[in-house]
Amino acid sequence: MRSKPYLWPRMSTATIFGRIRARIAAVERRQWVIGSLSVLMTFIIMFTFLIENRFGYLPPDPIIAYFKNWEDGRSRADALAEQEEEERLLQEQADAIAAQLDIDAEKAAPAPAPAAPPETKEPAAE
Numbered sequence: 867m868r869s870k871p872y873l874w875p876r877m878s879t880a881t882i883f884g885r886i887r888a889r890i891a892a893v894e895r896r897q898w899v900i901g902s903l904s905v906l907m908t909f910i911i912m913f914t915f916l917i918e919n920r921f922g923y924l925p926p927d928p929i930i931a932y933f934k935n936w937e938d939g940r941s942r943a944d945a946l947a948e949q950e951e952e953e954r955l956l957q958e959q960a961d962a963i964a965a966q967l968d969i970d971a972e973k974a975a976p977a978p979a980p981a982a983p984p985e986t987k988e989p990a991a992e
Contacts, residue, residue, distance in 0.1 A: 877885075917923070936945075964970070
């Protein structure tokens with residue numbers, strides 16, 4: 867009995883590896899370079915996506931701190947009065963929040979005593 871014809875002729879393992887070796891040897895140098903670069907670029911892109919997914923590539927948004935621009939003729943008394951007004955407003959806000967949450971702010975945490983302002987020396991007259 868005759869076996870069925872195969873699409874591919876039967877080859878030994880040595881013949882298969884010999885043909886593969888011959889095919890690799892027939893590839894030109896520029897084809898190796900272009901193929902290597904394309905594989906390298908693919909791995910670089912995949913690695914970049916992996917790193918971006920893990921760590922992120924954009925830095926966090928910067929914190930912008932705004933400050934008041936005071937006029938030149940501002941005296942120390944004006945600065946202290948404005949600071950006291952700001953502290954009073956903050957205390958009112960804290961009291962309003964405490965009232966909403968039904969917390970007695972006086973019993974919960976006593977307010978710290980205000981620090982005495984630092985003494986300033988007057989410049990010596992010449």
